[in-house]
Amino acid sequence: MTIACPHCQSFRIQSKDYGKKVAGSLGTLAGAAAGFSGVLGGAEAGASVGAFAGPAGLLLGGLAGAIIGGIVGGSAGGLAGVALGDMVDTNVLDNFECRDCHQVFSASPE
Numbered sequence: 583m584t585i586a587c588p589h590c591q592s593f594r595i596q597s598k599d600y601g602k603k604v605a606g607s608l609g610t611l612a613g614a615a616a617g618f619s620g621v622l623g624g625a626e627a628g629a630s631v632g633a634f635a636g637p638a639g640l641l642l643g644g645l646a647g648a649i650i651g652g653i654v655g656g657s658a659g660g661l662a663g664v665a666l667g668d669m670v671d672t673n674v675l676d677n678f679e680c681r682d683c684h685q686v687f688s689a690s691p692e
């Protein structure tokens with residue numbers, strides 16, 4: 583998709599992606615928070631699996647479960663946040679700025 587400035591028809595356009603950045607960070611945080619409950623569940627599941635291998639297995643299983651739960655939750659939240667932010671950027675915010683005349687505009691087709 584080529585975007586031209588509606589003011590001076592320049593193709594030197596910069597996208598700001600504020601929504602994507604903010605929502606991506608928030609989503610990662612929210613995902614990590616959600617992942618934390620996954621951590622507990624993962625630790626529990628890992629520990630019960632690891633319990634067959636004795637105390638060391640219990641510890642390792644719990645750790646592995648906790649790490650996996652946190653990573654999965656955080657990255658899933660981040661992805662959801664970026665997708666949401668992208669939608670906000672595209673539909674709500676004036677996401678593009680012309681580098682020549684500094685006009686700010688959205689990419690809605692006209």
Ligand SMILES: [Zn+2]
Pocket residue numbers: 587588589590591592680681682683684685
């Ligand atoms: Zn322009």
